[in-house]
Each structure stands twice: as C-alpha cells, then as structure tokens.
Amino acid sequence: xxxxxxxxxxxxxxxxxxxxxxxxxxxxxxxxxxxxxxxxxxxxxxxxxxxxxxxxxxxxxxxxxxxxxxxxxxxxxxxxxxxxxxxxxxxxxxxxxxxxxxxxxxxxxxxxxxxxxxxxxxxxxxxxxxxxxxxxxxxxxxxxxxxxxxxxxxxxxxxxxxxxxxxxxxxxxxxxxxxxxxxxx
Numbered sequence: 001x002x003x004x005x006x007x008x009x010x011x012x013x014x015x016x017x018x019x020x021x022x023x024x025x026x027x028x029x030x031x032x033x034x035x036x037x038x039x040x041x042x043x044x045x046x047x048x049x050x051x052x053x054x055x056x057x058x059x060x061x062x063x064x065x066x067x068x069x070x071x072x073x074x075x076x077x078x079x080x081x082x083x084x085x086x087x088x089x090x091x092x093x094x095x096x097x098x099x100x101x102x103x104x105x106x107x108x109x110x111x112x113x114x115x116x117x118x119x120x121x122x123x124x125x126x127x128x129x130x131x132x133x134x135x136x137x138x139x140x141x142x143x144x145x146x147x148x149x150x151x152x153x154x155x156x157x158x159x160x161x162x163x164x165x166x167x168x169x170x171x172x173x174x175x176x177x178x179x180x181x182x183x184x185x
Contacts, residue, residue: 005150005152006029006083006084006089006090006150009086009150009152010086010089010090010091010093010150012144012151013086013090013093013144013147013150013151014090014092014093016144017092017093017094017147021096022182023035026096027177029096029142029145029146030096030097030142030146032135032138032139032142033086033097033109033139033145033146035113035135036108036109036110036112036113036142036143037109038137039066039070039108039112041077041112041114042062042066042113042115042116043063043066045116045132046059046060046062046063046066046116047059047063049062050063054136054140055124057123058119058120058123058124058174061123061168061169061172062115062116062119062120062147064168065116065118065164065168065169066088066112066116066179067114067120068115068164068168069111069112069115069160069161069165070108070111070112070115071165072106072160072164073160073161074108074111077105077106077160078102078105078106078108078141079150080104080153081103081105081152082103082180083103083105083150084102084104085099085100085103085148085149086103086147086148086149086150087147087148088097092093093131093147094147095146095147095148096145096146100148104150104153105122105150105152105153105155106147106153106156106157106160107143107149107153107156107157108157109128109139109140109142109143109149109152109157110118110132110136110139110143110149110154110157110158110161111133111157111160111161112139113135113136113139113140114136114140114157114158114161114162114165114167115161115164116132116136117129117132117133117135117136117183118133118136118161118162118166119165119169120132120133121133121166122165122166122169123172125170127136131170133136137178139145140154140157141154141156164167
C-alpha cells in the first residue's frame with residue numbers, strides 16, 4: 001500500500017537531509033525530537049498543570065487527550081498499517097537517532113505533542129498555548145529531519161490528533177466546564 005508513497009516521500013526526506021541538515025543544528029533537533037520520546041515531556045507538562053491548582057482541569061483534559069490519542073494512533077492505527085521506517089526503505093537516507101522500536105505510521109511523537117498542545121491552545125491563555133503549539137510543530141518537523149518518519153506519518157498524526165483533541169475539549173466544555181471550570185487569566 002505504501003510502496004509508491006514511500007518512494008515519493010523518500011525524495012522529500014533526502015532533500016531535507018541534503019539541504020537542511022547542518023552539523024551545528026543536529027544536536028538541537030535531536031534534543032527537540034527527544035521531547036516526544038514516550039511522550040515523557042507532555043506527560044510531565046500535564047502533571048505539572050494538575051499540580052498547579054489554577055490549571056488543574058487543563059492538565060486533566062490534556063492527559064485524557066494524550067491517552068486517547070496514544071490508544072488510537074499508537075496502539076490501533078500503527079499496528080494496522082505497520083509501515084516500514086524510511087531509513088529501512090529509502091536508499092541513501094541516514095537516521096540521526098537510534099533505530100525505532102515500532103512502525104512508522106502515524107508518528108507517536110507528533111501524536112503526543114499535538115494531543116497536549118491543542119488542548120493548551122484551546123483552554124489556556126495564548127502565552128502558554130502558542131509556545132506549546134510551536135514546540136509541537138518543532139517536534140513534528142524533527143521527526144522528518146532525523147529521518148525516522150515520512151511526511152504523511154507526521155501529517156496524519158497532526159490531523160487525527162487535532163480532531164481528537166478538539167472533540168475532547170468540546171466534550172469538556174459541554175459536559176464538565178460548569179463543574180470543573182478552567183481558571184483563565
């Protein structure tokens with residue numbers, strides 16, 4: 001199913017490798033990609049919000065979004081499609097991080113980043129929501145830069161996770177916001 005798509009997307013990854021990768025930027029991008037590893041950064045951020053009384057509800061909603069997105073994208077969809085990683089399929093592509101333990105489609109790092117960033121964007125003041133969204137975009141791009149995902153892996157994760165997160169926020173607003181209000185500035 002993915003063979004012809006892998007070839008055309010492989011050209012994009014080779015272009016990124018040949019035109020955007022520079023030695024001084026590599027450690028920075030690897031650091032950004034690490035923020036999505038097992039969702040640790042986004043889990044910690046959600047827990048910190050739960051501890052911060054003013055944003056406790058936001059932390060709970062972001063954790064719900066994170067868990068739901070993980071279950072659907074990583075446990076279900078990733079196993080259905082079982083897409084080969086680009087560094088195993090694209091000739092000449094070099095990965096900058098270790099071999100990944102699972103399949104490529106959709107991106108788990110992108111899923112984790114956007115599941116929390118979208119909630120923060122919708123429920124918190126812009127001074128928190130916008131930087132979290134920018135960081136999520138950087139995590140998404142980093143997966144292409146380090147050579148472990150195809151563009152459709154990250155774009156699909158972005159689109160699906162945004163849908164899940166928006167729906168979760170809508171459910172929160174409709175069913176729970178009066179009982180558990182977000183204390184916005």
